[in-house]
Amino acid sequence: ITVPPVSVVAPIYTTATFTCEGTGNILNWIVGSAPLTNSIQQQRGITYTDPSGPGNFSSVLSISALPINDRISISCYIMSFPPFEQAFSGSATLYIRGVSSVENLKFNSTSLLITWSHPSYFSYDIPYGLYLSYQYQVVVIDEEDGDIILDTTITNTYIAAPNITQCDAFNISVTALIAQYTSINTISNNGSYAVDITINNGNFLTPNVTIKLSCPPSQSNTFLTITSDSTAVIDQYTFTGTDESINDIRTLIPYHQYNYTVRVFNLRNKLQYETYTIISKYIATRVPYE
Structure with a gap:
């Protein structure tokens, strides 16, 4: 063996x-x-190049620096024949440095808490025990506009998420800051504020307008504005409660056009969704032929 494997950090x-x-x-x-x-290749994340041969060999083994592979020994051997001979390299060692990511990172849409567990792996150059200090940087970013909703460093494994709900689209990252090392874990929440408006014109002057919300009013600020002929506001109100389907039934005046506009704001008062529908109450009449 002319080039044996050597230890790696x-x-x-x-x-x-x-x-x-x-x-x-x-x-x-x-x-x-x-x-x-x-x-063993599958378990430890190992690949290697074909050494070719016989004759002059060269092979490179690649191994993932996973916690299970810390301080594992790596060596090689070459067989020659005839006559039968074996040559063994010395043993090299993989030393892994750092900490694993936080585990069980979750967002609870009911309690609005972000929770996680301490990293399970620390490399051997980190003093373990009473003097080990845990710190976590928690960052929440709005996926829609890139706004930073939360950016703070704490020692707990939980934190309340301000003014976000399951309707929001956002990314949560928790970075473990332990000794000289950092590691990050990230999750996403893909919410929706979409609105669907349907009209039942069974009664011409008293239509049933159904507004279906993908986000309940308790987790948003949702408003309905009704205007007549695009200018006069005849009604405006805020949706409340937990129902995701609201019916609006009212008697409309003939020969007018009504605009039903729904605007949905998140709890940070940013417009997330806007839609409208138009109801026309013009009545066609027959003109006598002379």
Whole structure:
């Protein structure tokens, strides 16, 4: 073996590589204390290049810097024949540095709490025990306009999310700040404020207007404005309660055009959705023919 694998220090979740070169008929890798197999490759996130041969060999083994691979030994050996001979490299070690991401990151749409668990892995250069200090930077960003809703650093594993609901589209990231290392975990919430307006004209002058909300009024600021002939506001009110379907039934005056406009604002008073429908109450009459 002319070029044996050497020990590597790699940041967590990156990829480390080991090289083995030499001369012979067959080159194999040893991971831990066992020859490399397909199951070990899958379990530990390993790939390697075909060494070719026989003759001069060169192979590169790539391994994911996952917590399960910390301080694992890597070596190679080459078999030659005839006569039958085996050459073993020395053992190299993968040292992983850093901390794993926070776990169980969740957003509770009822309590409006963001919660998570401490990282489960710390590299061996971090003092563990009584003096280990946990800090977390929590950032919530509105996916629609990029506004930063929350950006703070705390030591708890929970925090209340201000003025957001399950109707919002936003990203939550929690960065663990432990010793000299950081790691980040991110989740998204894909909410909707869409509105659908349908009209039942069973009674010509008293239509039943049904407004269906994808976001209940308790989680938004939703308004209906009704104007006549595009100028005069004849009614305006705010939806309340938890119902996601509201009916508006009223008697309209003939020979007028009515505009029903629904505007939905989030709890931060930003317009999220606007739609309207027009109801025309012009009556066609027959003109006598002379």
